[in-house]
Amino acid sequence: MPWRIGVVSKDELFLNRFLEAMRDQHSADVEAVPFLEPRQAVVAAMNFSLDLILLDAEYAKKRYLSALSELPRTCRVIWLAEDRLPEPLMMIDGHLWTRKYQNVDDYNSYISRICTGEFDSAMEPRAIRVPEGTSEEEPDRPWICLFTSAAGGVGTSTAAAAFAVHCSGPDTRILYLDLQTFGNTAAFFSGTSRYTLEDLILGLRRERYDPETLLHHTLIQNMGGPSYIAPCALTSNRFSMTGEEVVKLFDLVEELETFDGIVADVPTDASELIILPFLRATRTVLVTSGTAISNHKTELWLQTVPTLAGVSAEDAAGRIRLLYNRYPKTDGVLMQRPDLGKLGGLREIPNRKTKELIQFLSERTPFARLEEDLHV
Numbered sequence: 001m002p003w004r005i006g007v008v009s010k011d012e013l014f015l016n017r018f019l020e021a022m023r024d025q026h027s028a029d030v031e032a033v034p035f036l037e038p039r040q041a042v043v044a045a046m047n048f049s050l051d052l053i054l055l056d057a058e059y060a061k062k063r064y065l066s067a068l069s070e071l072p073r074t075c076r077v078i079w080l081a082e083d084r085l086p087e088p089l090m091m092i093d094g095h096l097w098t099r100k101y102q103n104v105d106d107y108n109s110y111i112s113r114i115c116t117g118e119f120d121s122a123m124e125p126r127a128i129r130v131p132e133g134t135s136e137e138e139p140d141r142p143w144i145c146l147f148t149s150a151a152g153g154v155g156t157s158t159a160a161a162a163f164a165v166h167c168s169g170p171d172t173r174i175l176y177l178d179l180q181t182f183g184n185t186a187a188f189f190s191g192t193s194r195y196t197l198e199d200l201i202l203g204l205r206r207e208r209y210d211p212e213t214l215l216h217h218t219l220i221q222n223m224g225g226p227s228y229i230a231p232c233a234l235t236s237n238r239f240s241m242t243g244e245e246v247v248k249l250f251d252l253v254e255e256l257e258t259f260d261g262i263v264a265d266v267p268t269d270a271s272e273l274i275i276l277p278f279l280r281a282t283r284t285v286l287v288t289s290g291t292a293i294s295n296h297k298t299e300l301w302l303q304t305v306p307t308l309a310g311v312s313a314e315d316a317a318g319r320i321r322l323l324y325n326r327y328p329k330t331d332g333v334l335m336q337r338p339d340l341g342k343l344g345g346l347r348e349i350p351n352r353k354t355k356e357l358i359q360f361l362s363e364r365t366p367f368a369r370l371e372e373d374l375h376v
Helices: 012-025 038-048 062-068 104-116 156-167 197-206 211-218 235-240 243-256 275-280 292-309 313-319 354-362 365-374
Strands: 003-008 030-035 052-056 076-081 097-099 143-149 174-178 227-229 261-265 283-288 320-327 341-347
Touching (some): 003 104, 012 030, 012 104, 030 038, 038 062, 038 275, 052 104, 143 156, 156 261, 156 283, 156 320, 156 354, 156 365, 243 261, 243 275, 320 365
Parallel strands (some): 003 052, 076 097, 174 227, 283 320, 320 341
């Protein structure tokens, strides 16, 4: 059976060449699985028993190192560096590293020697710690909260916008992202920008423009409320968007801006767009109207997503919070799922203008519970 290794790098050229070479020349010895960030590799290690993780030294930052503390002791980490390790890694006892650019045969030999324990140092338990005393403190990462639903017409977009308004304040910066096929942002918020979400994604995809400039001209600062990015104008561009690109957008916002939180309205559709954002998110709010058909579709979603995301049903349930929206008082049927955190319900509110409705809902108790949960 081949050694199962995870490879974590943002260097697409290196990643593609490495995976192709391993697949073509050493598939009998090594099965290599790519990941976008360390946290995803750690989850896979806990669920699929990865033998080894090759981790690009660009992740030698506190926020990434802390995720590695959850690694099983049976899974080792090898840092990939061009000539020497970055300064933060020098402060970690017993680290292992290898040169990022080397012959694929040498890589295969090195991986085999590590996994079989031929290196004496590799036999010792590795405790990966957050280094102390670094000269520059990194800011906390913004929390990310996804809103999605398994059934249409349950008010997912309205709930997401209301929560973004709830969390926004003079000292709290929130970014609202509408990733739906037919975005409703214009009905919720007012503002203009030079570019839309599709311009930003296409610009990042083609790598022809400075990401910071693109983001600067795309963000709309909503006075007294959440900032946002105008959704895609063409449905074809929305359907071409991948989960990897959404996560890259999260990373770009985190790197270049100082938001406290990101609220993303993400569809559940055949594109599987939601899977990687689901793994990246702090919480995912699953919205249902409480009717029998909505609950049935929600149950199917809960059965399917853990398999697609590569996590256990228990892990998935721990990430999810259930919200009842447009809940009918007379014939609603609550889901009997003790493993899910429940935020409560929002009744159907008739005869309200959209922006008034968003403001009214933002003051409801379920969103206060969710905000508290995100900060625990």
